[in-house]
Amino acid sequence: MTSRRRAPSANGAKIPASKQTLIDNPPKQSSSEEPNITISPSKWSKIIFLSSLLLLPYAYLLLIHLQIDGELKRSILINAAMSFIGFLLTLKLIPVASRYVIRRNLFGYDINKKGTSQGNIKVPESLGIVVGIVFLLVAILFQHFNFTADSIWLVEYNAALASICFMILLGFVDDVLDVPWRVKLVLPSFAALPLLMAYAGHTTIVIPKPLIPYVGLEVLDLGWIYKLYMGLLAVFCTNSINIHAGINGLEVGQTVVVASGILIHNVMQIGASTDNPEYQQAHAFSIYLVQPLFATSLALLSYNWYPSSVFVGDTYTYFAGMTMAVVGILGHYSETLLIFFAPQVVNFLLSLPQLAGIIPCPRHRLPKFDPKTGLLTGTKDGTLVNYSLRIFGSMSEQSLCIVLLFLQAIACGFCFLLRWLLAGWYK
Amino acid sequence: MSVFRRNKSRRTKQGKNKSISVPKQNSTWPKILGVSAVILLPYAYLLMKIDGEFKRSILMNGAFSFVGFCITLSMIPVASRYLIRRNLFGFDLNKKGTPQGNIKVPESLGIVVGIVFLIVVIVFLGVSMLLPHLNFIANSTRLVQYNSALTSIGFMILLGFVDDVLDVPWRVKLVLPLVAALPLLMAYNGHTAIVIPKPLIPYVGLEMLDLGWMYKLYMCLLAVFCTNAINIHAGINGLEVGQTVVIAFAILIHNIMRIGASTDNAEYQQAHLFSIHLVQPLFATSLALLSYNWYPSSVFVGDTYTYFAGMTIAVVGILGHYSEILLLFFAPQVVNFIVSLPQLAGIIPCPRHRLPRFDPNTRLLMGTHDGTLVNCCLRWLGSMSEPSLCIVLLSLQCMTCPSPQAIACSFSFLVWWLLVGWYK
Numbered sequence: 001m002t003s004r005r006r007a008p009s010a011n012g013a014k015i016p017a018s019k020q021t022l023i024d025n026p027p028k029q030s031s032s033e034e035p036n037i038t039i040s041p042s043k044w045s046k047i048i049f050l051s052s053l054l055l056l057p058y059a060y061l062l063l064i065h066l067q068i069d070g071e072l073k074r075s076i077l078i079n080a081a082m083s084f085i086g087f088l089l090t091l092k093l094i095p096v097a098s099r100y101v102i103r104r105n106l107f108g109y110d111i112n113k114k115g116t117s118q119g120n121i122k123v124p125e126s127l128g129i130v131v132g133i134v135f136l137l138v139a140i141l142f143q144h145f146n147f148t149a150d151s152i153w154l155v156e157y158n159a160a161l162a163s164i165c166f167m168i169l170l171g172f173v174d175d176v177l178d179v180p181w182r183v184k185l186v187l188p189s190f191a192a193l194p195l196l197m198a199y200a201g202h203t204t205i206v207i208p209k210p211l212i213p214y215v216g217l218e219v220l221d222l223g224w225i226y227k228l229y230m231g232l233l234a235v236f237c238t239n240s241i242n243i244h245a246g247i248n249g250l251e252v253g254q255t256v257v258v259a260s261g262i263l264i265h266n267v268m269q270i271g272a273s274t275d276n277p278e279y280q281q282a283h284a285f286s287i288y289l290v291q292p293l294f295a296t297s298l299a300l301l302s303y304n305w306y307p308s309s310v311f312v313g314d315t316y317t318y319f320a321g322m323t324m325a326v327v328g329i330l331g332h333y334s335e336t337l338l339i340f341f342a343p344q345v346v347n348f349l350l351s352l353p354q355l356a357g358i359i360p361c362p363r364h365r366l367p368k369f370d371p372k373t374g375l376l377t378g379t380k381d382g383t384l385v386n387y388s389l390r391i392f393g394s395m396s397e398q399s400l401c402i403v404l405l406f407l408q409a410i411a412c413g414f415c416f417l418l419r420w421l422l423a424g425w426y427k
Numbered sequence: 428m429s430v431f432r433r434n435k436s437r438r439t440k441q442g443k444n445k446s447i448s449v450p451k452q453n454s455t456w457p458k459i460l461g462v463s464a465v466i467l468l469p470y471a472y473l474l475m476k477i478d479g480e481f482k483r484s485i486l487m488n489g490a491f492s493f494v495g496f497c498i499t500l501s502m503i504p505v506a507s508r509y510l511i512r513r514n515l516f517g518f519d520l521n522k523k524g525t526p527q528g529n530i531k532v533p534e535s536l537g538i539v540v541g542i543v544f545l546i547v548v549i550v551f552l553g554v555s556m557l558l559p560h561l562n563f564i565a566n567s568t569r570l571v572q573y574n575s576a577l578t579s580i581g582f583m584i585l586l587g588f589v590d591d592v593l594d595v596p597w598r599v600k601l602v603l604p605l606v607a608a609l610p611l612l613m614a615y616n617g618h619t620a621i622v623i624p625k626p627l628i629p630y631v632g633l634e635m636l637d638l639g640w641m642y643k644l645y646m647c648l649l650a651v652f653c654t655n656a657i658n659i660h661a662g663i664n665g666l667e668v669g670q671t672v673v674i675a676f677a678i679l680i681h682n683i684m685r686i687g688a689s690t691d692n693a694e695y696q697q698a699h700l701f702s703i704h705l706v707q708p709l710f711a712t713s714l715a716l717l718s719y720n721w722y723p724s725s726v727f728v729g730d731t732y733t734y735f736a737g738m739t740i741a742v743v744g745i746l747g748h749y750s751e752i753l754l755l756f757f758a759p760q761v762v763n764f765i766v767s768l769p770q771l772a773g774i775i776p777c778p779r780h781r782l783p784r785f786d787p788n789t790r791l792l793m794g795t796h797d798g799t800l801v802n803c804c805l806r807w808l809g810s811m812s813e814p815s816l817c818i819v820l821l822s823l824q825c826m827t828c829p830s831p832q833a834i835a836c837s838f839s840f841l842v843w844w845l846l847v848g849w850y851k
Contacts, residue, residue, distance in 0.1 A: 100593040105514070129589060136582060140609045158574030158610065165581040166545060172585065173538060176592050177509040193549045194574055197556055 039098050039124065039309040042091060042302035051298050054260035058267060066271030072284055078145050079288050083295035086138040090131055090299035098124040098310055106175065108311055111364065112247065112397055115371030123308060126175040128316025131296045132168035135319070136161065138292040146288070153281065159198030160289060160326045164319065166191040167238065171318035185235065188322065192234035195326055196227050203227065230329050233338075237328075238321030240344035242314060243351055244384060246366045248306040248397055252297050253405045255320040258340050259294040261412030262327065263287060265336060279332075286331035293323050306398040339415035343407050347384040354382050367400075376400055454725070456500055456718035463714055466676060473683045481686055481700055488551055488704050492711035495547040499539055499715035507533040507726055515591065517727055520780065521663065521813055524787030527723060535591040536719070537732025540712045541584035544735070547708040548577060569697065575614035576705060576742045580735065582607040583654065587734035600730075601651065607738060608650035611745055612643050646745050649754075653744075654737030656760035658730060659767055660800060662782045663792075664722040665817045668713050671736040673824040674756050675710040678743065679703060681752060695748075702747035709739050722814040758827035759820070763800035770798050783816075792816060 062068070062076065101107065101124040113119040139161055143154075170187050173179065203226035204219045212218060222229070245251045266283040273279040297320065303310045328337035338345065354361035365381035367389050375396055378389030388403060389395070395403070474485060510516065510533040522528040552573055586603045589595065595603075628634060638645070661667045682699040689695045713736065719726045744753035754761070770777040781797035783805050791812055794805030804819060805811070811819070 097593070100595070104593055106592075133585070133589075137606060140578070140582075140606070140613075143610070143613045154571045154614070155574060158571055158578055158614065161610065162549075162574050162577040162581060165578050165585065166549075169542070169581060169585045169588070172588065172592075173542070176515075176588075177506070177513055179509070190546050190549060193553050194577060197553050198570065198574065 039095055043305050044302045046305060047298055047302045058260060058263045061267045068270055075146050076287055079142055079291050082138050082142055083291040086134050086292050087295040087299045090134045090296045091302060093130050094127055094303050094310060097127060097130045101126060111366060112369050114369060118307060123311050125311045126313030126315050127300060127310040128312045128319055129172050131300050131316060132319045135292050135296050136165055142288060156198045156330050159194040160330060162194040163191050163326055164322050167322035168315060168319045171315035175313040175315050188235045188238045189231050191322060192231050195329060196230055199329060233334055234322060234325040237325040238318045240348050241321045242317040244344050244347040247385060247401050248308040249304050249401045250404060251312050251317050252301040252304050253401060254408050256294060256297050256301060257405055257408040259290050261340050262290050282331045286327040289323060289327050306401060336415060340412050342411040343384055350382040350384060454718040455721055459714055459718045470679055477687055485703055488707050491547050491551045492707040495543050495708050496711040496715045499543045499712045502539050503536055503719050503726060506536060506539045510535060520782060521785050523785060532724060532727050534727045535729030535731050536716060536726040537728045537735055538588050540716050540732055541735045544708050544712050545581055571614050572746050575610040576746060578610040579607050579742055580739050583738035584731060584735045587731035591729040591731050604651045604654040605647050608647050611742060612646060615745060649750055650738060650741040653741040654734045656757060656764055657737045658733040660760050660763040663801060663817050664724040664813055665720050666820060667728050667733050668717045668720050669817060669821045670824050672713050672717060673821055674740060675706050677756050678706050698747045702743040705739060705743050722817060756827060759800055759824050766798045766800060766803060
């Protein structure tokens with residue numbers, strides 16, 4: 001899992017540089033304050049292009065292809081409109097927040113640009129706090145506009161908000177105070193508790209048809225083991241995004257890709273289960289939380305894409321991981337979610353030897369940057385980032401990010417393929 | 428608002444590299460524990476008279492709260508090291524000129540209280556759902572209320588901590604509690620009607636007046652008021668946490684008495700039980716913080732704490748349906764707010780700090796002409812030392828509780844005063 005000491009932190013381990021600065025020299029405050037702290041303008045045109053690519057299948061399915069009940073469709077569209085407002089709000093607030101964040105010395109230096117002039121720019125950290133707060137705002141306000149709510153839904157929704165809110169709090173406290181990694185492992189479990197209590201679903205799993213003769217049952221009730229699995233899923237999601245990081249735009253990018261996969265999955269399931277309103281509600285619930293996540297993350301990506309003007313901090317990775325775990329659990333599709341998370345799972349498995357201490361683990365497990373060529377070269381550390389570089393050869397940071405995001409999209413596509421192939425065979 | 432509390436902020440004296448090692452946090456917890464045991468006697472007595480099921484639930488919550496007290500007590504020194512390392516500290520302006528005025532005091536320890544509070548409440552909810560005979564949360568409406576309370580309070584702690592770290596402008600600070608109170612409004616399913624006091628019925632023409640959306644607006648404003656009112660009635664060691672502890676205690680007594688008195692109205696009892704489930708952890712964790720924050724303060728609480736406390740109290744007042752009584756408990760804060768209005772509105776010039784003046788030779792505080800309850804008290808009662816001032820203000824807080832509580836409170840406070848000693 002993640003730790004400041006061993007794995008690269010969510011922003012390419014730029015925090016240590018600034019933290020050293022802080023510990024040795026307490027900041028001089030009002031006397032030598034920079035008059036104008038501005039960050040580069042957002043690369044929103046690129047982002048709009050990316051998002052149209054991701055959203056096109058979703059929009060097509062939602063509006064044209066599938067026959068979705070009018071009420072439900074209206075709620076989804078209202079949520080989409082609110083998410084869009086959230087996108088604009090986040091876009092506007094990030095430069096404002098960056099000034100405050102830099103003023104309080106929450107910044108880092110981009111290690112993947114060390115040796116070039118860009119390696120000396122102070123990049124504000126923890127902009128995930130803006131995304132988190134805007135997300136909570138949109139999610140809280142949406143409750144008021146969802147006319148099809150019943151009390152079970154309200155319980156789950158509020159539990160989801162409580163869990164996500166607690167996680168954002170813990171993420172921000174970690175960014176500011178730099179808590180030890182053991183604490184970081186345990187706290188998400190507490191944040192997931194409201195979720196576990198609100199989970200009103202079955203704790204049974206359906207045995208795949210081929211295995212029924214061996215197990216002897218069609219459906220197996222796991223009871224508390226299932227709840228334990230849900231808790232572990234929450235811990236896993238939050239930390240796995242955190243360690244699959246370090247390249248400009250990777251953390252937000254992977255979230256955006258997985259989120260669009262989730263949206264497509266949700267809308268397809270809604271279309272496919274017109275006879276099961278409860279099932280539809282579960283997936284609609286997921287959409288209501290993932291649309292704002294997608295929109296606000298896009299706004300952050302506009303600033304975080306290569307070259308990064310802002311860093312996202314643990315606040316963002318924890319928030320994103322928890323939100324996705326929440327929707328996966330309450331939407332009853334956590335197995336699908338895990339397949340979407342395949343690159344993260346691979347990255348975790350590759351990292352295990354170093355995280356467990358079997359192989360020595362350096363402070364940063366980033367690739368090596370050559371300032372003359374501007375290319376990244378893979379080291380022997382066990383991360384998907386390094387492995388990709390070793391397999392595909394050295395490349396620039398932006399290309400690497402695109403390759404990794406493409407891998408993520410392939411994982412999502414593979415999941416859909418798998419579900420389609422196994423539809424009759426598996427369940 | 429809190430800009431007037433910046434007396435203790437990190438930006439007072441930075442830059443000069445005083446090589447001061449992290450000070451050891453001294454806690455006065457044996458004193459605090461002893462005093463609170465005495466204070467809690469009337470509460471315990473009333474509790475014993477309650478019906479079995481409720482009593483078990485309250486006692487279990489009490490046990491969890493005590494664990495929360497112990498955890499907070501042990502976590503505060505740990506967190507202080509991290510906070511100082513990240514330059515979240517201030518210097519105590521009320522000790523300027525004495526050697527104590529040069530100690531770096533860690534700020535924002537409210538974050539420890541907030542996180543432990545959330546964990547205690549979450550775990551308590553989880554455990555009570557698991558144990559069927561204590562299962563009061565069966566009703567899904569109740570669960571919605573608990574979860575929305577957690578969201579509101581959690582959001583407020585987040586905003587408070589963001590404010591402590593990033594120092595957001597005061598206009599934003601006014602609006603934030605409004606946003607954090609929204610989950611509450613969604614979950615509030617009670618009546619929005621008020622009962623007209625009997626003497627006014629002939630004039631109004633109705634016995635009950637349904638305010639509808641205006642009641643919801645009132646709830647929002649209550650949240651904004653509670654959070655900010657505690658924030659501006661501050662500046663003296665131990666005042667913020669102390670006032671919260673006194674109000675929490677008054678709330679507990681009120682809840683217990685209402686539970687005992689309305690055995691025929693289960694809904695009403697449930698509302699007050701809900702309130703107890705949130706206020707006991709608040710009381711316990713705040714006591715732990717008070718052990719460090721009492722004069723002389725080893726830690727400062729930060730806006731994180733005042734926002735968290737204010738919001739929790741507003742939440743229980745709203746969802747427990749006793750917000751009018753709550754305002755009565757908040758009388759000193761209301762007075763302080765009214766007295767502060769001219770300066771806050773800008774009619775009278777408002778200095779950066781509205782603290783009393785400290786004289787390092789006599790070690791006494793003197794009231795200035797600023798419009799705060801703290802200064803007004805000093806002007807009426809004469810100069811006094813900081814702990815005495817705090818005790819006076821807290822006694823004032825006690826006396827505003829309605830009759831039986833007032834006697835209980837004041838008696839307890841007298842005992843506290845005697846035990847703590849009269850500082851000069």
